Amino acid sequence: MVKKYLIGILRIFLYLLAVFLLGFHLFGISLNFSNINSFFINKIFAGKLSYEGISFRQSLKGIDINLENFNYDGDIKVEGQNLFLKLNLLNSFLSKEVYIDFLFFDEASIKVNPSNERRNIINFFVKEGRIKRASLGKANIESLNIANLRTEGRRFGFTFKESSISFDNTLKNISGFSGIASFENQKLKLLIDSNIALFNLDIYQEERVLSDLRGLLSLDFKDKFKILPSFLNAKTANSEQFFNINFDEALILNVLTIGDSRDIYYWAPSNLASNYSFRQSNIFSEDVKSIFSFTLLNDNRSLSGKILLSNPKVPFLKRNFDINSVEMNIDNFKIDAVANGTLPFTDSENLYLDYSFAEEVFKASFLDDFKDPFSISFDNKGSVSAINGSLKPKIGTGYHINFFDNQVFVNSDLLQLKFLFSKNLNIFADNYLFEISKIDSNLFTFEQEYPSRFNFDLSNLSVKNLNTKFYINYSNYVKENFPNLTFEKFSIETKNISANISSNSLEFFGNFLVDGEDIKYSDASFDFDALRVLSLIDLRTSFSSFLNLNFDKYERDSFYVDRLDGEMLIQGNNLINISNLELDFGPAKADINGSILTNSLLYDTYDLNLDFTTKISQALPWYVAIFGGIPAAAGTAIVTGILDDNINEITKTSYKIKGNNNNLEVLNN
Known part of the structure; x- marks a missing residue:
């Protein structure tokens, strides 16, 4: 009984619904073919919608409307030019809003x-x-692409998906983003939540793919268009972006x-990413932080930023440095790094490196043993272009060496030396080849x-294969420190000289041609005792000059050498x-060979052979008394048979010089 009653009620409801729908569609048809269509649109939109052209089409739930201009x-x-909307009249009547x-x-x-204008509010x-x-x-x-847009007074909100928006500035385009939007107080807030989105920024050459993009983008329309401080973040398999x-x-x-670092190259700005040296550097680190800042004011653009890498691997730095951290500056294409490693000039292993991608030049900086700054500049292959700093002895004050770019200044109490070195120095080599030029010196x-040229081993501050030729200047220094010394010319040529300058004591090894x-x-004239022994030789010279009536060269307290030529191995x-x-000596000549040695840096022990040749042909045994023997410079020297009884028959005499300054013997050989 109840079942039949319910079926009857349902039939009545369906009949009424059919009548209502029939009447509704007849009403829609009447709108489509009547002259009141514009009046109806104006009523729905409260007179706020105007257009130049309109067309209608009836749909199941309402009316499809096309508007032009x-x-x-x-x-x-x-x-706009075109507006199409599917107006649901039934839901509009039921919900009391334009549906x-x-x-x-x-x-x-x-x-x-x-917002201060009074307007009739229509909810949609x-x-x-x-x-x-x-x-x-x-x-x-x-x-x-929007959905579920609802207005309430002066507020509205909606969801959006797979949408694209661009700006007339460095933020060219954001596409594929989804989320929720709300508008209130003339501010539009976009709460973005996208699985995949594309960013096209002016600082990149092409679009960047973002995964799991989240964040808030706020637009302000109150007085003028502004983007309020907005924050977005995204993730990839190896990194996170903010x-x-x-x-x-x-x-x-x-x-x-x-x-x-697998994302360094991807997220680096185009000016850095397009740099060939940067792309080829293959720097790798598992811990990277990069920050880029772009500013656009009118037509003025500014880009700056840094990339920070912890414990990176730097393949293009051939020398075995342990890099602790690297900082890249994108505005000047530079890398700054803190490292541990070994370099010449210092025992410290704490180094600071910077590298210029534009110039392809490294600069290694550190504190020397005296805590003073020192730096070496070199390219990828290790060729040194500049050295700046100062070397000092660890003990004493005997010398110091100053480096300024490609210039070297050597200063000591005796010698000041300046020269340029070529770029053949190599930081990756064991020895450093100096090709020196434009040499200046006080002496x-x-x-x-x-x-x-010479090889300079910076690891132990030693010189090898020094080959050069120089002339001693008759300078004020010579006049003040070497009394009674004069000369017309004096040159020294070195052959494969090596020297150790790592201590306060300077040692030379090799051949010198004088x-x-x-x-x-x-x-x-000299404090060097080995040179004072030459007074022994000059006794015979003075004697010969007197006998040859060459009184210009005869002077009891001075010694003359017309010409000196020879070679010695130090x-x-x-x-x-x-x-x-x-x-x-003019009327006489002396040839010397042998050795001078010492244990106390005085060179005071002699083992020399002297061949003396004279041009005198007279018998002169009685002249010996005039000169009174050997000069005081020989100390307590015992001279045995220097003058023979028949000297007029001898043109060459050989002598042996032995002993030291305190016990010197000069013997006929």
Whole structure:
């Protein structure tokens, strides 16, 4: 019984519904073919919607409306070429709001009307919609897919998905983003939540793919278009990105990336990513932080930023440095690094490196043993272009060496030396080849045509294979420190000299060729005892000059050498081997060979052979008494048979010089 009763009620309801729908569609048909269509549209939109052309089509739930060149002037002002909406009349009547199943418009301009204007408020609900090629302030909506848009007074909100928006600035385009939007107090907030999105920024050459993009983008339309401080973040398999966007007078975009270096090249700005050396550097680190800041004010652009890498691997740095951290500066294409490693000039392993991608030059800086700054600049292959710093002895004050770019200054109590070095120095080599030029000195003049060069081992501050030729200048220093010494010319040529300058004691090893003319000196000229022994030789010379009536060269307290030529081998501070040292005194000549050695840096022990040749042909045994024997410079020397009884028959005499300054013997050989 009850069942039949319910079936009857259901039939009555269906009949009434059919009558209502029939009446509703007849009403829609009447709208489509009557002259009251415009009146109806004006009533629904409260006179805020105007257009140049309109067409209707009846649908199951309401009316499909096409408008051409439309203008909606509500709280949001919209002007465009085409507007299509599926108006659901039934839901509109039931919900007391304009219910739109689908909305589409393109080629439109969207503006926010001032909030202080009094307007009749119409509430809308849009189930689905799509907006294309529309401008919103300084933003351009390429494509906006909306759903569930609902207005309430002057507020509205909606969801959006797979949409695209661009700006007339460095933030070119964001596409594929989804989320929720809300509009209130003339501010539009976009809460973005996208699985995949594309960023096209002015600082990149092409779009960047973002995964799991989240964040808030706030647009302000109150007085003028602004982007309020907005924050977005995204993730990839190896990194996480954070974006900070702000636009008022100037656009400011900050990009922070945290991850490993596989994303360095991807997120590096185009000016850095396009740099060949940067792309080929293959720097790797599992802990990378990068921050880029772009500022646009009018037409003025500024880009700066840094990339921070912890415990990185730097393949293009061939030397085995342990890099603790690296900091890349993108505005000047530079790398700054803190490292541990070994370099010449210092025992410290704490180093600071910087590298210029533009110049492809490294600069290694550190504190020397005296805590003073020191730096070496070199390229990828290790060729040194500049050295800056100072070397000092660890003990004493004997010397110091100053480096300034490619210039070297050597200063000691005796010698000041300046020269340039070529770029053949190599930081990755064991020895450093100096090709020196433009040499200046207070004591020497270097032969410029002579290829002066040497190997300088910076690991132990030793010189090898020094080959050069220089002339001793008759300078004020010589006059003040070497009394009674004069000369017309005195040159020294070195052959494969090595020297150790790592301590306060300077040692030389190698061959020296000496050449001098018109040399005059006295006992007081030298503190070097080995040179004072030459007074023994000059006794016979003075004697010969007197007998040949050459009184200009005869002077009891001075010694003359017309010409000096020979070679000697110096073996550190212990031994000098003399090979054929020839002294020409005019009326006589002396040839010396042998060795001078010492244990106390005085070179005071002699083992020399002297061949003396004279031009005198008279018998002169009685002249010996005139000169009174050997000069005082020989100390307590015992001279045995220096003059033979028949000297007039001898043109060459050989002597042996043995002993030391305190016990010197000169013997006929």
